[in-house]
Amino acid sequence: MAKAFASQGDMEEKQVSFTQVGEGLWAFTAEGDPNTGVIIGDDSVMIVEAQATPRLARKVIEKVREVTDKPISHLAMTHYHAVRVLGASAYGADTVIMGEKARAMVVERGQEDWDSEFARFPRLFQGHEEIPGLTWPTTTFNDRMTVYLGNRRVDLMHLGRAHTAGDIVVHVPDQNVMFTGDIVEYKSACYCGDGHFGDWPKTLEAIRAFDLDAIAPGRGDALVGREMVNAALDSTADFVRSTYRPAAKVALSGGTLKEAWDAVRAECDPKFSDYAIYEHCLPFNVARAYDEARDIDTPRVWTAERDAELWNALQD
Template structure:
């Protein structure tokens, strides 16, 4: 059965896993709570989705420091929901990166989304008083962006609307590792309150076409075989087909 999103009735603490997917590539997962990705380049670290508060981000930072002392240079927002982005300030990154559509969503409804999610998902906002304000990208792009972290190539791509209008994926073409944000869920019910249901299936087809062999979904376990990657994409697509 798919896990529902956290709510007032969900008070149990989750067990965190920190899985190595490739050299310098990690997934921080917690039994269906929002996931965070970590990419270590030659000269610094990228964090993909931040946890909901700076206090909660400290556990991610602690685990990063167990594997590298390189500075955290980039925070990437896969999309805009407060539970994904409000921990950003803890990382003291040089740049916060998102799609232009995500930036526009923050302008449009950032404070409303924050207030709403804190009210709906209290367990996911531990130490909410540590949030200094809305998280604003310092770099926004329209469709794609390539970063070189030393010799490591990282592709940031808006492959279509789905979970929100601003979703992006983070793709490591050499390692064939994909961080999908909430475009793909595994063992967790997708949230569709801001979704583009008619676009999402084609966006998933675009995700599939990348040929990922490992995938970190928005929620659920890190997936380490092509078969489980396909199961997650297909499972998300089946849910949308039944819903729409």
């Protein structure tokens, strides 16, 4: 490979924050690394997003133990990506929840995604030897399910395709707080390599309709207050549209992937180049936008080999 992925050179440890987003609700964030949510019920705890390894999951557990000694009974994962799910074994949760579509994507491409992300994110996969294998849910659903942590109600919903075809969100109605996974980001690039550009803005509007008091996004700081929530929804939608439009224009006029890359950079660099993981996401985002514009509805499977081929093709 002529040049390493941006994420391969990112080996600096990130500063962890643990932010309260509602009564008994917390967001574990780390400067643009994958976030994890914590929902404390009457008798037990639900974790939202597992982290990439048991090593990273234990950092979450350390923070949880600063605020509660209740057992972790449930683990919910918003989608199938390796950096979100492979730390699951550390929590010891009896109930592991995914959307049915996300489980199907583990079957279809889970190992390939693990291999791909392992090569892209060496820092996140330190301690990978502890990962026991692919993470499988014990419980799945299609459109909606509700979990009661004692009296605390937690609604898990599929609101539409966005970051992947199987994204779910987790809503705690007593505080009107939502854990969105990578459907919403804050000052962090959206990874669109497995995304659905045409559906993503509609899914964001479905989230906006809840008129939320806080969001724990997939990456970036916790969003507390409606002004911050709406700003993040707006900036995420702008990122998605600004990536797709120039790539689609090139693809539909018969241009090359490299020309699409140049067009997206011209549109997005001035607005988003200071966002976390921007450089890492860009080649995958352009490739997926180029494909979607040519009516490839199902994102092609990323492998370590395909990653390298794409990156080399864009270096000329």
